[in-house]
Amino acid sequence: MNQALFTYLVRLGDNCLILSQRLAEWCGHGPALEEDIALTNVALDLLGHARLWLSYAAEVEGSGRDEDQLAYLRDAGEFQNVLLVEQPNGDFGVTMARQFYFDLWYSLLLRELRTSRDERIAAIAEKAAKEVDYHLQRSTDWVIRLGDGTPESHERMQRALDDLWMYTGELFQMDAPDTELRDRGTGPNLEHLREPWLQHVTKTLSEATLSVPGETWMQRGGKQGVHTENLGYILAEMQFLQRAYPGAQW
Amino acid sequence: MPENEPFEKQPDSLEDRHATDWPLWEIFIRSQNGLAHKHAGSLHAPDAEMALKNARDVYTRRNEGVSIWVVRSSDITASSPGEKEILFEPANNKVYRYPGFYPVPDEVKNL
Amino acid sequence: MTPEEREFQQKIDAGIKVEPKDWMPEAYRKTLIRQISQHAHSEIVGQLPEGNWITRAPTLKRKAILLAKVQDEAGHGLYLYGAAETLGIRRDQMIEDLLAGKAKYSSVFNYPTLTWADMGAIGWLVDGAAIINQIPLCRCSYGPYARGMIRICKEENFHQRQGFDIMFTLTRGTPEQKAMAQDALNRWWWPAVMMHGPSDAESKHSAQSLQWKIKLFSNDELRQKFIDQIAPQAEYLGLTIPDPELKWNPERGHYDFGAIDWDEFHNVIRGNGPCNRDRLRTRKEAHEAGAWVREGAAAYARKRAIREAA
Numbered sequence: 189m190n191q192a193l194f195t196y197l198v199r200l201g202d203n204c205l206i207l208s209q210r211l212a213e214w215c216g217h218g219p220a221l222e223e224d225i226a227l228t229n230v231a232l233d234l235l236g237h238a239r240l241w242l243s244y245a246a247e248v249e250g251s252g253r254d255e256d257q258l259a260y261l262r263d264a265g266e267f268q269n270v271l272l273v274e275q276p277n278g279d280f281g282v283t284m285a286r287q288f289y290f291d292l293w294y295s296l297l298l299r300e301l302r303t304s305r306d307e308r309i310a311a312i313a314e315k316a317a318k319e320v321d322y323h324l325q326r327s328t329d330w331v332i333r334l335g336d337g338t339p340e341s342h343e344r345m346q347r348a349l350d351d352l353w354m355y356t357g358e359l360f361q362m363d364a365p366d367t368e369l370r371d372r373g374t375g376p377n378l379e380h381l382r383e384p385w386l387q388h389v390t391k392t393l394s395e396a397t398l399s400v401p402g403e404t405w406m407q408r409g410g411k412q413g414v415h416t417e418n419l420g421y422i423l424a425e426m427q428f429l430q431r432a433y434p435g436a437q438w
Numbered sequence: 439m440p441e442n443e444p445f446e447k448q449p450d451s452l453e454d455r456h457a458t459d460w461p462l463w464e465i466f467i468r469s470q471n472g473l474a475h476k477h478a479g480s481l482h483a484p485d486a487e488m489a490l491k492n493a494r495d496v497y498t499r500r501n502e503g504v505s506i507w508v509v510r511s512s513d514i515t516a517s518s519p520g521e522k523e524i525l526f527e528p529a530n531n532k533v534y535r536y537p538g539f540y541p542v543p544d545e546v547k548n549l
Numbered sequence: 550m551t552p553e554e555r556e557f558q559q560k561i562d563a564g565i566k567v568e569p570k571d572w573m574p575e576a577y578r579k580t581l582i583r584q585i586s587q588h589a590h591s592e593i594v595g596q597l598p599e600g601n602w603i604t605r606a607p608t609l610k611r612k613a614i615l616l617a618k619v620q621d622e623a624g625h626g627l628y629l630y631g632a633a634e635t636l637g638i639r640r641d642q643m644i645e646d647l648l649a650g651k652a653k654y655s656s657v658f659n660y661p662t663l664t665w666a667d668m669g670a671i672g673w674l675v676d677g678a679a680i681i682n683q684i685p686l687c688r689c690s691y692g693p694y695a696r697g698m699i700r701i702c703k704e705e706n707f708h709q710r711q712g713f714d715i716m717f718t719l720t721r722g723t724p725e726q727k728a729m730a731q732d733a734l735n736r737w738w739w740p741a742v743m744m745h746g747p748s749d750a751e752s753k754h755s756a757q758s759l760q761w762k763i764k765l766f767s768n769d770e771l772r773q774k775f776i777d778q779i780a781p782q783a784e785y786l787g788l789t790i791p792d793p794e795l796k797w798n799p800e801r802g803h804y805d806f807g808a809i810d811w812d813e814f815h816n817v818i819r820g821n822g823p824c825n826r827d828r829l830r831t832r833k834e835a836h837e838a839g840a841w842v843r844e845g846a847a848a849y850a851r852k853r854a855i856r857e858a859a
Contacts, residue, residue, distance in 0.1 A: 205609075212603045212612070215619050216596035217831070219839025220460065221627045222481055222492040224596075228620040229495050232613060239609050256608045280842045326491060333484065333849040334842065341845025429607035429665055436723050438607035438665070438715075459641050460847060462634060479697070480631040482640060484846035485853065496624055500704070519571045 192365040193306070194248045195268065196375060198258065199411060201241030202269035205259055206419070207290060208234035209426055210277055219280050226326065230287070233319040240312045260430035264419045271410040272355035274418045278348065281341070284330040285348035291324040292388055293359045293381065300376035309374065328392050335396025342397065349393070350401045357406025360385070461510055463489040465497055468505035475507050483508075561762050566692040569635040577761055578636050580754065581691055584763060585633040586643045590654035592626035593647075594828050598662040599671060607665060614711050615668060621708070625701045632693040648833045656814065657740045659822030666719055666726075666733035672712015674734075674741035674779065680705055681775050682745065685765035694763070713782065720786045727787075734783065735791045742806075743814045745772040751811075773803055780804050 211231035218224030242255040272290060277283045298320055301313035334345040360382040362370075369375040386400075393400050409415065429438070460482040466475035478497045483489035489508040497503070517525055533539050542549050550558070554574055560567070567573055596619050603619060606612035630640045646652040657675055662668070683705070686698040719730040746768040749755055758764035766774075776795075783790050794807035817825070 209604060212616055215603055215616065216593075216600035216623070217835040217838075218623075219835070219842035220482065221593070221623055221630070222483060222488075222496060223839075223842075224623045225499075225620055225627070226492060226495040228616060228623070229499070232616050232620070235609065235613050235616065239613075242609075259609055260607075280839065322494075329487065329491070333488075334845045336852065337845025337848040338841070340841050341848070344841065425604050428605050433723065433725060436607075436726055438611055438718060438722075459639070460843060462640075479628055479700070480634065481627060484843075485850040488846065496627060499620070499624065516570060519568070 189249055189251075192368040193374065194245055195365040196369050197241050197245035197248060197309075199268045199270075201238050201245055201255075201258070202267050203273050203290075203294070204234040204241060205238035206267070206269045206422060207273040207286075208232075208238060209422055210273065210275075210286075211283075213277055214283065223280075227283075230323050230326070233316075233323065237312070237316045237319075240316075244308055244312070256430070260427045264415055264423055265413045267415065267419060267423070268411050268413055269419075270355070270358045271407055271416055272352065272359070274410070274416060274422060275352060275355060276418060279344060281334055281344040281348040282351070284327055284334065285345065285352050287323070288327040288331050288349075288392070289352060289356050289359075289389075291320060291327045292385055293356075295320045295324045296381045296384055297376065297378075300381075304375065305373040328388075331392055331398070332396040335393065335398040345396070346398050349398060353401035354404050354407050358408045358410060361408055361411070363411065460484045461512065463493075463508045464511050464514065465489075465493045466507040466509070467493075467497055467503040469503055471504060475505065478502075480511060486510075558760070561690045561760075566695065567690050568692045576757070577763075580758060580761070581694065581763055582633055582636050582638050584758075585629055585636075585694055586638070586646070587653050587655075589626045589629035589633060589643065590647045590652055591658065592622045592629060594654045594658045594832060595675075596622045596626075597828055597831055598658055598660070598824070599668060601662050602665060602668050605665070606668075611668075611715070618672070618708055618711065621704050625704070628697040628700060629694075632691075632697040635693045644836065648829065648836060650820070650829060653818065655744060656817040656822060657744050659817050659824045659828060660736065660740050661824050663736075664729050664733060666716070666729040667737065669712050669715030669719060669730065670733035670737040672708055672710075673716050673782075674712070674737050675744065676705060676708040676712060677779060678741045678744040678775050680709060681771050681778070686763075688762075688765060690762035716786055716788070720788060730786070731788055734788050738791050739810065739813075740817075742772060742776065743809060743811075745769075745775065747811065747814070748809075776804050776806055 208231045211227055211234070214224065214227045215231070216224065218227055238259070239255050242258045246253045246255060246258055272286060275282075275286055295317065298313045298317040301309055302317060304310045304313065331345060331349075334341040336342070360378045362378050366375065366378055370377050390400055407416075429436075461484075462480055463483055463486075464480050465478045467478045468475045478493075481489065481492050481496055483492050486508060490506055493506045493508055494503075498506070529535075553572060557567075557572065557574060557577075567577075599615060599622075600619050603612060603615050606615050630643060633643060634640055643652065647654070657678075662671070680702065683698055683702050687695055687702055689695050689698070716730050716733075719726040746752060749767045749769045752768055755764065755767060759767070780790060780795060780797075792807045794805060796805050798805045816822070820826070
């Protein structure tokens, strides 16, 4: 088995799965009916990506597991999503700040992965990129509207962006599997995504009359399976049925 | 607050009363190129851009469209049903606008 | 009847649709607003019992299906509020009425969803009952409502099937899964049967609504149709409908069924169902928590309009 490729795909899948799980918590609780529907669309798109990445990961692994076994039967230490996506929904501002940071990074990453030497990755990225570009438009729109809205929405948006800033460093951090895939032309150098990411953040926040959060100590660990306390609860909820009824078909 | 002046001047008094409510938009969707935009329904949105995006999420979840128009409901001027007769009845009296009005001899083709 | 009312009724009898700006009796308008907004509220509150299980769905495929389905319900609520708005009431007003406990919604959503099998039972029974009610409404006399129902019925097509599919899978699964399916049927059967409303003899609005064609079949007719459809499906699944009197009657060409506990029905409507308070509280919290977001976006739109005008 190609361990580095497997790890790479699981990370992509876990990011999408955990964020989708978080967004799904909004279903029926959105600030307006239209927004409820829109957020659910994003959740559905990301869930679709998660299934594609995890199915491919399972094939690469070649030991007979499938997307569901990867999603439902791994413990927190084996999940390798970035810490950002497992952070709680908070208010709508927190959800949008998280979404904005992630959409922007994911969209830049997918743009690179479209030319991956791994054809399967390139094909998934091609399909996913269109959806994520749309997600990014939406989250950018919201950051601007709430930033330049009322004093309350401005303050909430700024606080959300500040609070989540420490989870953005991990997005650009390279480790052994990333380096191996970069060397093979399968994936990009994540460090190179930082500059365009920061540019778009700066431009958007300036339009939103918000300030770019200041230098801070960046959290890390998610990609290596060391998570915040949030992930355990997410998994307890998500995996409950598969754990309570081992081997059952649903 | 002089800033708010243009908004206060808007004719739609309903919206003044509910300044924080999102206005209603009518959504028109072209289902495929070659067909006209057709009224699909309505939704609420704070501004035109969001109305377009919401329309995409609400009315094209099943691939229903290739193009969307959004129009603020309050910007539509509609004919009144009370005027139906003066508006539309005169057209009924112009039978000569229809081909069936003209007799064509059986022997004549391609007319 | 006034001459206007007579003309209106003739139009309806002739199958001509009523459109928003047409003259209509005040009672027609009011009845429609009540009926359509109740229907819309039911879709919105109806998101909650199922939304409950999205994060716990047992496979990624089931999770995607359930997400899409609950999202459709929000969409259907939106279409229906839109149809009601053409009658001169604002959506915010309707939502305020709902949150203030002044408006009704289908009492079936005041029952809890306790197991995954409830997702099957709701799709199969609750959506099944709803579809039987909704298909005739595609032909109702009010244009915007009829058009909304056509769109809704088209989209709802998969809702009942995915519910049946969940039940089918469970009944072919382990003994625990089969028991889970039977338990869900036991709990959801009577609430679903009551969804068509009180029997014709008791129903307050039936006669006038039938005349106006905003109701096309009586409650009892719709209920019979529902039971006739579901009974053989339950048999196919190998599940027992919790009604010892349920039996095919060859003379009537319909299933006979036992007495409905209308006392429970009225109590749930009055707010004494297991989840009435929770459902409304949840909706209220979402609405209040979203106020600053709606205000923020509205303020931005105003500022921008000013900037563009300048």
